[in-house]
Amino acid sequence: MYKMIAIDLDGTLLTDELAVTKDTATAIRKAAELGVVVTIATGRMYPSAQHIALELGLEAPMITYQGAVIRSATSEEVLRERMVSYEIAQKCIHLAAEKQMHIQVYQDNVLYSAVDNEQVKAYSKEVGIGYTVEPDLLGLAKKGFTKLLFIDEPEALAPVQEELQTVLGDAACIEKSKKRYLEVTHPDANKGSALAFLAEELGIDRSEVIGIGDNFNDMDLVKAAGFGVAMGNAVDELKEIADYTSLSNNEEGVLHVLNKFILEPRASAVEASKK
Template sequence: MYKMIAIDLDGTLLTDELTISPNTITAIQQAIEMGTVVTIATGRMFSSAKLIAQQVGIDAPLITYQGAMIKSVGAADVLYERAVSSSISQKLVELAFERDIHLQVYQDDILYGAAETDKLVAYAEAVQVPYAVEPDLIGLAQNGFTKLLFIDEPHVLDPLQQELEALFGESAYIAKSKKNYLEVTHPEANKGSALLFLANALGIDRSEIIGIGDNHNDSELLKQAGFGIAMGNAVQAVKDIADYTSLSNNDEGVRHAIDKFILEPQEGSEEHAQSGRKKL
């Protein structure tokens, strides 16, 4: 029934220790062998997502930067890219400096910070990517950014999100990817829009897609997929819009979903018929 499955990384495919179980890798490879297009849909930069794709044997184009970039693992060409405008980028850099909130930015698949802070170093180590220090982020912003990421405590980021949504309206897409991560991308750069673009390019209908995620930035992914699956550890807002809730990321929730809806199609079809919501 399903020809494509798009999987979030942090909190979904990856455990809390940022690992992937051998059983989950086997399930993904079996799905690919059956002809299913398996891709990643993540807020991470392409170079970080590519490492994980290579680890599990995924060679389909990857949805990265919250949907701001789609690029194939083995090709240099970018299939889809949407950048935050230079004016919004500059305003966000100024705001971060004024309020002393950590901000890191992405341009040409390079991670930049204004200084070598603990947050920047910890992030780069966690996702296994290098970083560059550029004190003049304002100058860098003249060419726009693929993504901007604020890192701070929820009591700082939650009101900031509301403020930015009021300030920029539909000129930017603003979403929490973790409780202490607030991400800003182009308004057309979300996982759902990118998913439909990729599916259309591959000749796959929306009804033939499964989307799996756990956090607020996965909402559009689940909404646009023909069948949306929330992880057991997902925030309630994501569970509320999902067709099915799987096990947690620490309990092989992705493997469970693939087994149920891809590798065991008869059981998956029955479950879908019983629990699926009507897609508009």
């Protein structure tokens, strides 16, 4: 019996309309009532994930900012936090300026952009979180960032990702979370290491954990889980390493996983115990 399931948000739990279907929400609540730890594992900032978790009634610590922050939706306690150093942030900000590319940063659960442009406006609308314009991102960087995010077309991001990986090496975690999103976090801030940490904290063995996602930033999550699931709409690279491929996010792929691997096995066990 699986005791924990960690679910990505965009492209996984959320439909393309950025909604959780009614049946999926019901199944999540039912799994939680049965004692299963249901948690969110997202690249989104904490306040954005918190809003969704509260709607679903989730109380387990959440993995946010790609694994940089683990914190419950209902508690002030931070179980783990990994910040990007000033040196790494400085290199990213300089590179963004050199490439004339949008970059936004996260600090103390606030989203900052040096300019008020279409990229940050669209992002803010998508995740339902406001932002603050601060021209001096380097000044902010001295306190450390939870995450930095480059936003541009895929063909523009590809060489930037390659350059960052060459320059930064193992000093940072550099991952695509969407076609137009390239994220930079602390080297230990990925969904896989966060999931392993959280499971250990909760006394749950890796073999009892399901991890489900759809994109490159979910690779570590799927590998760290005892049973890794790729959505039907996932990138091919994730499907190749997953133990199972579900339906797409618009076909209630998370609901399918909850029913097949958590709710139905428990119902069968109850029936068997009555015989």
